[in-house]
Amino acid sequence: MYRLIFLTLVLSISANAQQNEFITDYLERLENSRKYLILVAETMPEDKYNFKATPESMSFAENLMHIGWAMDWHCQSLLGDREARDWNTDTELKVDEKSKKEMIATIDKTFDKTIEFITKFDITKLKDRLDYLGLNRTKRQILLLLTDHITHHRGQMLVYMRLNGLKPPRYILYQ
Structure with a gap:
């Protein structure tokens, strides 16, 4: 009986350590993504x-x-509890009449909020599942989908730079 309790405790501690390691690695990757995206936007x-x-x-x-x-x-909305912004009326995260400098500042601030949210995220909920646009995904998968999404749109931005005769910043330093 004690062996079973001990084994369960060890496995639980190990799982939490792995999930915490995932968050630590994720935050490092997200911070590097921020630096590279802002460099692209500035360029x-x-x-x-x-x-x-x-x-x-x-x-x-x-x-x-x-x-x-x-x-x-x-x-904030999908993993958090805040109602989603109304795309038709909310202008904080739209181009609207923002200058380049204002857009970069807005993105930087949004990264701050995202990193703060993930830093405080309850790692015991990473395996929780929810509906992601009709797909059943874990919260861990949703975090990974977010980084894919950032990379997807940043990649389009890099192509736009090339189409305008510009050389994008080297990515190798931001991995």
């Missing part, structure tokens, strides 16, 4: 922020602000 000239690869594509600026919107929605 693109402001007069190119409205550039679109095709008429139906998001502009460089819209991709940048969409990343902020996704961080806010994934963490």
Whole structure:
């Protein structure tokens, strides 16, 4: 009986340590993602922020602000308890009339809020499941989906830089 209790306790401690390690690794990766995204945003000239690869594509600026919107929605609304922003009326995380400097400051602030949320996240809930746009996903998977989403839109921004004859910053330093 004591062996079973001891084994259960050891496995529980080990699982929590692994989940905590996941959060630590995740936060390091997210911070590096922030640094690289801001460098990309700073490198693109402001007069190119409205550039679109095709008429139906998001502009460089819209991709940048969409990343902020996704961080806010994934963490504050989906994983947190806050009601989602109304895309039609909320302008905090939209391009709106923001300058390049204002957009970069908004993204930086959104990273701060996201990192603060994840730092305080209850790691015992990483295995909890919820509906993610019709898919059944764990909260751990949702955090990973968020980083994929950031990378996806940042990748579009890098292509926009190349299409405008600019050389994107080296990624290797931000891994």
